[in-house]
Amino acid sequence: MLNVTGILKRLVIGRAMRSEELHETLLPKRxxxxxxxxxxxxxxxxxxxEILLVLTLGGLAYLHFTPWIAAAVVALMTVVVLSYRxxxxxxxxxxxxxxxxSTNLGPSAGLVVAASLLVDYVMTVAVSVASxxxxxxxxxxxxxxxxxxxxxxxxxxLTAMNLRGVRESGRAFAAPTYLFIGGVLIMVITGLxxxxxxxxxxxxxxxxxxxxxxxxxxxxxxxxxxxVLRAFSSGCTALTGVEAxxxxxxxxxxxxxxxxxxxxxxxxxxxxxxFVGVTALALITKVHITGDSCRLTGLNGDCSSYTQRTxxxxxxxxxxxxxxxxxFYFIQAATALVLILAANTAFNGFPLLSSIxxxxxxxxxxxxxxxxxxxxxxxxxxxAVVAGLLLWGFRANVTSLIHLYxxxxxxxxxxxxxxxxxxxxxxxxxTPDPVTRRRHHTARVVNAFGAVVTGLVLVIVLATKxxxxxxxxxxxxxxxxxxxxxxxxxxxxxxxELAVTDPRGELVPPSRxxxxxxxxxxxxxxxxxxxxxxxxxxxxxxxxxVSVDRDEAAALRTRWEEYxxxxxxxxxxxxxxxxxxxxxxxxxxIRRESPRDIVAVFIPEYVVGHWWENLxxxxxxxxxxxxxxxxxxxxxxxxxxxxxxxxxxxxxxxxAPGSFRRGEPQHPQPRAGSRHE
Numbered sequence: 164m165l166n167v168t169g170i171l172k173r174l175v176i177g178r179a180m181r182s183e184e185l186h187e188t189l190l191p192k193r194x195x196x197x198x199x200x201x202x203x204x205x206x207x208x209x210x211x212x213e214i215l216l217v218l219t220l221g222g223l224a225y226l227h228f229t230p231w232i233a234a235a236v237v238a239l240m241t242v243v244v245l246s247y248r249x250x251x252x253x254x255x256x257x258x259x260x261x262x263x264x265s266t267n268l269g270p271s272a273g274l275v276v277a278a279s280l281l282v283d284y285v286m287t288v289a290v291s292v293a294s295x296x297x298x299x300x301x302x303x304x305x306x307x308x309x310x311x312x313x314x315x316x317x318x319x320x321l322t323a324m325n326l327r328g329v330r331e332s333g334r335a336f337a338a339p340t341y342l343f344i345g346g347v348l349i350m351v352i353t354g355l356x357x358x359x360x361x362x363x364x365x366x367x368x369x370x371x372x373x374x375x376x377x378x379x380x381x382x383x384x385x386x387x388x389x390x391v392l393r394a395f396s397s398g399c400t401a402l403t404g405v406e407a408x409x410x411x412x413x414x415x416x417x418x419x420x421x422x423x424x425x426x427x428x429x430x431x432x433x434x435x436x437x438f439v440g441v442t443a444l445a446l447i448t449k450v451h452i453t454g455d456s457c458r459l460t461g462l463n464g465d466c467s468s469y470t471q472r473t474x475x476x477x478x479x480x481x482x483x484x485x486x487x488x489x490x491f492y493f494i495q496a497a498t499a500l501v502l503i504l505a506a507n508t509a510f511n512g513f514p515l516l517s518s519i520x521x522x523x524x525x526x527x528x529x530x531x532x533x534x535x536x537x538x539x540x541x542x543x544x545x546x547a548v549v550a551g552l553l554l555w556g557f558r559a560n561v562t563s564l565i566h567l568y569x570x571x572x573x574x575x576x577x578x579x580x581x582x583x584x585x586x587x588x589x590x591x592x593x594t595p596d597p598v599t600r601r602r603h604h605t606a607r608v609v610n611a612f613g614a615v616v617t618g619l620v621l622v623i624v625l626a627t628k629x630x631x632x633x634x635x636x637x638x639x640x641x642x643x644x645x646x647x648x649x650x651x652x653x654x655x656x657x658x659x660e661l662a663v664t665d666p667r668g669e670l671v672p673p674s675r676x677x678x679x680x681x682x683x684x685x686x687x688x689x690x691x692x693x694x695x696x697x698x699x700x701x702x703x704x705x706x707x708x709v710s711v712d713r714d715e716a717a718a719l720r721t722r723w724e725e726y727x728x729x730x731x732x733x734x735x736x737x738x739x740x741x742x743x744x745x746x747x748x749x750x751x752x753i754r755r756e757s758p759r760d761i762v763a764v765f766i767p768e769y770v771v772g773h774w775w776e777n778l779x780x781x782x783x784x785x786x787x788x789x790x791x792x793x794x795x796x797x798x799x800x801x802x803x804x805x806x807x808x809x810x811x812x813x814x815x816x817x818x819a820p821g822s823f824r825r826g827e828p829q830h831p832q833p834r835a836g837s838r839h840e
Contacts, residue, residue, distance in 0.1 A: 195422070197504070198432075199414075199511060200408065200430035202508035203403060203508075207401065209561070212473060220375065232391065232395050236398045247409050256413065259406055259407075259579070260582075264276045268581035277520055278569055280575050285509070285565065291505035292314045293554060300470070301470075302476070302499075351440030353483070368450055368477060393627035402576075405431075405574050406576070409427075414511070449480075472486075485557060510547075524655070525651050529541050573617055576621075580617060676763055677701060680692050692766070694804075709741075745792055746787060762798070768804065
C-alpha cells in the first residue's frame with residue numbers, strides 16, 4: 164500500500180542524511196549571514212518606527228530627539244558587536260552567552276541567560292512574522308482580516324524549511340535577505356541624492372499633524388527624560404539577534420571562529436548603515452506615525468478605519484514616486500520577506516541552545532537529538548508551536564508583542580560581558596607575555612564598557628516596558644529557569660539512583676522465578692504465551708485468569724482440562740467485575756510472601772497494522788502493564804501475536820522525519836569520494 168504520509172514527509176523535508184554527512188551542512192560566510200543575521204538586519208524595518216511611535220506620544224515637538232536616540236542605538240550596537248566578536252574567539256564551541264556566563268559566573272547565572280534567550284528567541288519569531296505580515300498588509304490592505312492566518316502559515320513554512328537542514332534553509336533564505344539589503348541601500352542612496360539636489364521626498368503622512376496623548380502632553384523634567392529613555396529602549400530592538408552568531412559558531416566552515424567573527428563584523432556594519440539611512444530618510448520625508456490613527460489631525464473620513472502604512476513603506480513610496488511604483492512594491496515585498504525570514508535567526512539559535520542545555524541535562528534529552536536532515540528537529544518544532552500560540556493569542560499584533568521583546572537580549576548581553584571580564588582576568592593571571600597581556604587588557608576594557616552600557620540599557624528597558632507587558636517575559640523566564648533546575652535535579656537524582664556501587668551485589672540472582680501467564684480465553688495467542696513462558700524455565704509457572712462470570716470461568720477450566728494443558732490454571736474471583744486490580748493484588752501478594760523472588764508476568768498481545776485497530780485491542784493489557792511496572796520485583800513481558808493486517812508493516816521501516824535518534828554525530832569524518840567544504 165502507498166505510504167502517503169512518508170511520501171509527503173520526504174517531499175517537505177527531503178532524504179535522510181547519514182551522520183557522516185554533517186560536515187556537508189557547514190556554512191560558508193555568504194550563507195551564514197542571512198541565516199544567523201537576518202534578525203538584526205531586518206530590524207531596521209521597524210526599529211526607527213518604534214522610536215517614532217514613542218516620541219509622537221508627546222506630539223511632533225519631540226521628534227528632534229530622533230537623531231540623538233539613533234546615535235545612541237548605533238553606539239550600543241558597535242559595542243555589542245565588538246564584544247561578541249571576542250566571545251566568538253574565546254568560546255568557539257557554540258554556547259555563546261550561556262557558555263560564557265556558566266563558565267565564569269556559575270551555572271545559576273548561566274541558566275538566567277539561557278532562560279532569557281529562549282524566551283527572546285520565541286519573541287523573535289512572533290515579532291518578526293507579525294511585522295512581516297504588517298508590511299504585506301501595507302501593500303495589500305484587503306488582507307488585514309487574515310492577519311493571524313497569514314502569520315501562522317508563515318511559521319509553518321519556516322518550520323518546514325528549517326527541518327530540511329541549516330544549509331538548505333540558508334540557500335532558500337539568502338536571496339530575500341540580500342535583496343532586502345540591496346533594496347534598502349538603493350532607497351537610502353536615492354533618497355539622499357534627491358535631498359541634496361533640492362528635491363527632498365515627502366511622505367504621505369507629512370501633511371498630518373499629531374495630537375499628543377493625554378498623559379504625555381506638555382512633558383517636562385523627569386517625564387520628558389522617561390519618554391526619551393522609552394523611545395531609546397524601543398529603538399534597541401535593532402540589537403535583537405546579534406548574539407545568534409556566537410551561538411552558531413559550530414555551523415561555520417573552518418576556521419570557524421575567524422569566519423564567525425568576520426560574519427558578525429559584516430552584520431554590524433550593514434545593520435548600522437541601513438538603520439542610520441532609514442532614520443535619516445524618516446526625518447527628511449517627515450514621516451508622522453502614531454499608535455492610534457485617531458491622533459492624526461487632518462484626516463478625511465473615519466479615523467478608526469484608517470490604516471497607517473509602516474515607516475519603511477512610507478519612505479519607499481516617497482522616494483520611488485508613489486504607492487504604485489515598482490520600487491515601492493519591491494521594497495515592500497523584500498521587507499515582508501526578510502522580516503518573516505528574520506525569524507530564521509531564532510529557528511537556528513533556539514534549537515542550538517536547547518540542544519546544549521539538553522546535553523547539560525537542563526532540558527529533555529530529546530532536544531539534543533538530530534533529525535533526518537541533521538537539524539535539531541525537536542527544538543525547531545517546539546519553537547514553532549510556542550511562537551504560533553503567541554501569535555494566535557496576541558492576534559499577530561506587533562505593538563502588543565513588541566513590549567515582551569528585547570528584555571532577554573540585554574540580560575544575556577550584560578551577564579555575558581561580565582563573564583568575559585572575569586575570563587580576561589583569569590587569562591591575565593596565567594599569561595606572562597607582555598604583548599598578549601596588552602591585548603587581553605584591551606579586550607577586558609571593551610567587555611567592561613559593554614557590561615556597563617548594556618546593564619544601563621537593561622535597567623531602562625525594565626523601567627519603561629515592565630508595566631506595558633514586559634512582566635510577562637520576565638515571568639516566563641523565571642518559570643523556565645525554575646523548570647530547568649528541576650529537570651537537572653531529576654536527571655542528577657536518576658543518575659545517582661542508577662549508579663552501580665557494588666557490581667557483585669547487583670549481579671546476585673533471585674532466589675526463585677515465579678512465572679504467570681495471563682489468560683482470558685484459550686486461543687492461539689494464549690498457547691504461544693504459555694510455550695514462551697515455559698521456554699524460560701521458571702521455578703514455578705501458572706496461568707492466571709480473572710472470573711467476572713462464574714459460568715465463563717467454569718467453561719474455561721473445562722476446556723483447559725480437555726486440552727490437557729500441563730500448566731496449572733488459577734482463577735481469581737472478581738465480584739465487582741474488575742480485572743486489573745485483582746491481578747495486581749495477587750502479584751503483590753506473591754512478592755510479600757517471598758520478597759527475594761522475581762515474578763515474571765507474560766501477557767499475550769495482538770500486533771495490528773492500522774492505528775484504529777489498537778483502539779479495539781490490547782486495552783486490558785495496557786492497563787495491566789501500566790500498573791505492574793510500578794511494582795518492584797515484577798518483570799512484564801509482552802508476547803506478540805501478529806494479526807493478518809500487520810503483514811502490511813512487515814517490511815524495513817523507512818526512517819521517518821522526527822523519529823527517535825540517539826545523540827548527535829561528533830567530529831564526523833568525510834566519506835570516501837564525498838565533497839569537502
